[in-house]
Amino acid sequence: AQSVTQLDSHVSVSEGTPVLLRCNYSSSYSPSLFWYVQHPNKGLQLLLKYTSAATLVKGINGFEAEFKKSETSFHLTKPSAHMSDAAEYFCVVSDRGNQGGKLIFGQGTELSVKP
Amino acid sequence: DGGITQSPKYLFRKEGQNVTLSCEQNLNHDAMYWYRQDPGQGLRLIYYSQIVNDFQKGDIAEGYSVSREKKESFPLTVTSAQKNPTAFYLCASSPGLYTDTQYFGPGTRLTVL
Numbered sequence: 676a677q678s679v680t681q682l683d684s685h686v687s688v689s690e691g692t693p694v695l696l697r698c699n700y701s702s703s704y705s706p707s708l709f710w711y712v713q714h715p716n717k718g719l720q721l722l723l724k725y726t727s728a729a730t731l732v733k734g735i736n737g738f739e740a741e742f743k744k745s746e747t748s749f750h751l752t753k754p755s756a757h758m759s760d761a762a763e764y765f766c767v768v769s770d771r772g773n774q775g776g777k778l779i780f781g782q783g784t785e786l787s788v789k790p
Numbered sequence: 791d792g793g794i795t796q797s798p799k800y801l802f803r804k805e806g807q808n809v810t811l812s813c814e815q816n817l818n819h820d821a822m823y824w825y826r827q828d829p830g831q832g833l834r835l836i837y838y839s840q841i842v843n844d845f846q847k848g849d850i851a852e853g854y855s856v857s858r859e860k861k862e863s864f865p866l867t868v869t870s871a872q873k874n875p876t877a878f879y880l881c882a883s884s885p886g887l888y889t890d891t892q893y894f895g896p897g898t899r900l901t902v903l
Contacts, residue, residue, distance in 0.1 A: 684830070707890050718794075718880055718894035719833075765832060769890035777848075778892060780832030 677702045677768045681781035689789045694738075694753040696784045698766030701747065707769035708749045709778070710740055714762045722764075725749065736760070761788045793817045794895035796881050801900045803868075803875075811866045811898045813881035819893075820886045822864035826850060827878040827897075836879075839864055868900065876902045 682697040700706060707726050711719040723734025730742040740751045749766060766781040794815045803809045815822065821840045825833040835848030839858040853872025858864055864883075868875045878899050882892040 679832075709891070711894075716878075716897065716899065718796075718896045719882075721891065721893070724891060777835065777838070778833075778890070780834075782830070782832050 677704075677706065677779045679766050679768050679779055679781040681764075681766050681784050683784050684782065685785045685787070687787040687789065688756045690758055691755050694751070694756045694760065694786065696751040696764050696766075696786065698749045698751065698781060699747050700749060700766070700768045702768055708740075708742060709767040709769070710734065710738070710749075710751050711765045711767060712762050713765065713783075719765065722751070756786075756788045758788050758790065761786055794881060794883055794893060796879075796895040796898050798898060799896065801898055802903055803900065804903055806870045808867055808869050809900065811868065811879055811881075811900070813864045813866065813895060815862055815864075815881075815883045815893075815895075817883055817885075817893065818861070819883035820861070821884045822858070823882040823884075823892060824848075824854070824856065824864070824866045825880045825882065827880060833880060836866065875900055 678701045680699045709724050710722040712722050713719045722738050723732045725732045725742045733739045738753045763783045763785050765783050768779045797812045823838040824836040827833050834850050836854050837848050837856045839845035842861050845856050845858050855867045878897050880897045881895040884892045
């Protein structure tokens with residue numbers, strides 16, 4: 676069965692410094708992997724998606740993630756944090772075994788950005 | 791929020807009352823989903839529908855009901871049987887059966903008084 680583990684519940688960085696949000700997954704299939712962002716009391720916005728093409732995936736707002744099959748990881752990075760990046764981030768795997776693309780969500784990582 | 795609307799944004803209800811949350815999409819997507827989010831937790835799937843007049847239980851369907859009479863609409867009813875209904879509810883849609891990217895609405899925060 677598919678599962679997702681976000682290794683940090685909270686990450687705090689200073690503005691202008693790099694961001695690293697860690698995600699490990701377990702999947703019996705060739706997975707689709709996603710990162711979504713959620714600002715307070717808002718819906719989720721898709722940052723990026725991996726679907727077995729290039730292992731380095733570029734997303735919106737300067738974020739990118741690298742799929743590493745040997746490490747079963749899909750960490751999210753950004754070279755320089757902005758104050759507007761403060762939000763909750765979810766790593767998600769698609770359950771390909773279930774038609775319709777059921778999503779399995781990680782617990783979320785709250786990113787704080789200090790001025 | 792990508793053409794998905796949820797209403798109302800905030801909802802209060804008394805214990806023992808049923809309440810219906812609205813979800814509408816104008817993206818022409820076949821599949822729609824309802825999730826529940828609790829503080830410090832990821833999203834959990836309540837119900838999903840892959841096509842009009844068909845829907846399936848998700849992981850936490852007890853105490854909830856849905857209908858899918860129109861392609862663009864997927865209302866969720868939180869019944870009095872739901873023991874702990876206070877939560878943030880998110881609706882999502884995706885283009886079709888084999889498309890796994892989902893697009894989310896802005897959410898409804900339900901509080902039981």
